[in-house]
Amino acid sequence: MLLDSNIIIYSVQSEYAHVREFIKVNRPHVSVISYVEVLGYHKLSEPEKDLFESFFQAANMLQVTSAVITKAITLRQEKSMSLGDALIVGTALEHDLALVTRNIDDFSWIDTLRIINPLD
DSSP: OEEOHHHHHHHTSGGGHHHHHHHHHHOOEEEHHHHHHHHTOTTOOHHHHHHHHHHHHHSEEEOOOHHHHHHHHHHHHHSOOOHHHHHHHHHHHHTTOOEEOSOHHHHTTOTTOOEEOTTO
């Protein structure tokens, strides 16, 4: 499994303890793109930043490779999507991982992508 950035953000919120448990039990991968998206948010408080940095240090982080870039290009040619989403989905597809996200509708058009919403 590969966590989308939104799931990482939800996981630190008190009302989403079940998401933290899901992550603990499944130990999914994360994309380096999520690292940039989450820690690059300009309104992070210092405690949030520290928490996210600890999370990413412990995570199995997958890098953007040429194969991931090729998949992201193909996805963006098929349908308008953000660069970050295309790279994260490209990473999931390249590594044959299900994408864990709340944004099911954003990715449901990709037939070869398995999607899990732990918030359901």
